[in-house]
Amino acid sequence: MSESQFSGAVSYPTVNFPAADPTVAIVDGDGCVLCNGRTETSVSGLFDTRFGIEGDYESRRCRDCGLEQLFPIPSPSELKDLYERYYNFSGERGTLYTILREWFFSSPLYRLWIRVDEDISFHTCKGTGRLLDIGCNEGRTLKNYARNGFQAEGTELNETAAAVAREAGFRVFTGPLDDFAAALPYDVAVLSNVLEHSLDPKAMLVSVRRLLNHTGQVWISCPNSQSWLRSVFGRRWINWHVPFHITHFSAAALKNLLQHSGFSQIEIRQITPALWAASSIVSRMFARPGKPTRYLRNPFLIFGLLLLCRTLLFPLFYWGNRRGHGDCLVAVATRMD
Numbered sequence: 001m002s003e004s005q006f007s008g009a010v011s012y013p014t015v016n017f018p019a020a021d022p023t024v025a026i027v028d029g030d031g032c033v034l035c036n037g038r039t040e041t042s043v044s045g046l047f048d049t050r051f052g053i054e055g056d057y058e059s060r061r062c063r064d065c066g067l068e069q070l071f072p073i074p075s076p077s078e079l080k081d082l083y084e085r086y087y088n089f090s091g092e093r094g095t096l097y098t099i100l101r102e103w104f105f106s107s108p109l110y111r112l113w114i115r116v117d118e119d120i121s122f123h124t125c126k127g128t129g130r131l132l133d134i135g136c137n138e139g140r141t142l143k144n145y146a147r148n149g150f151q152a153e154g155t156e157l158n159e160t161a162a163a164v165a166r167e168a169g170f171r172v173f174t175g176p177l178d179d180f181a182a183a184l185p186y187d188v189a190v191l192s193n194v195l196e197h198s199l200d201p202k203a204m205l206v207s208v209r210r211l212l213n214h215t216g217q218v219w220i221s222c223p224n225s226q227s228w229l230r231s232v233f234g235r236r237w238i239n240w241h242v243p244f245h246i247t248h249f250s251a252a253a254l255k256n257l258l259q260h261s262g263f264s265q266i267e268i269r270q271i272t273p274a275l276w277a278a279s280s281i282v283s284r285m286f287a288r289p290g291k292p293t294r295y296l297r298n299p300f301l302i303f304g305l306l307l308l309c310r311t312l313l314f315p316l317f318y319w320g321n322r323r324g325h326g327d328c329l330v331a332v333a334t335r336m337d
């Protein structure tokens, strides 16, 4: 990541991550996953707007550090089951949507598109070092990183997805990041829309730091809890993504977490991808509790809305990104020794 790509980064105020206080009473196990502080409801009545998973959820904000988190948080075994049963529409393949998506992501049109819409997955970053894509899924993005010059490898919890990436020629570790011992350190670790899925984001970043060389970087993208689209779409904001998104960061909370996990030279910028705005519109129009929102997989509707959002809403996108209310946080930080 060149510095020029982060010239729009702005400074954020420091918020405190107090040490866990053993005297603080935690009600129903809802203490902050970062600082163990007390949490209070910020949004109630959340439901799964994508796959139709039953359940009533809340977002709770930590009074101490400001992090927002899901309530109730599923257990690790419940989450494993939910990912295997539902995620990516149960591993949907061979449909018109997935075929067109595959074509689009490997076409020059995609590279042109991310020049316009901006790059939340670091697909335009060129380099030559060792890169670890954490949560690499079926390896689609590994192909981009390899094409850009990196020696790309991945980690993936889903064995089926990891097998597909291995078939494409990539080394992929399956298992918890804590258990991963790489033969050589990495120059870059990518957490593209992954950190917010973690039950323990600090432990994840500490593991990432361990895997990096002494000047290695972590590249992160995740939804912004201060997004203006959240205010517009309310409970149907696509990035609530219950029950899979466990935490929601503001830029300040993300910066503090990185500092407390041993990273420095932290730069954070904001992007509002047209796809995310289009998905929130579809969720607002069609999502119903207990029912999968199939329109999220309608390529014509999504593509039409994408173009509409990008062409008509760009002043709002620009304003939101500059004022700290973009939909996506994009961070680059360097390991601090």
Ligand SMILES: [Zn+2]
Binding pocket: 032, 033, 034, 035, 036, 037, 062, 063, 064, 065, 066, 067
């Ligand atoms: Zn907290």
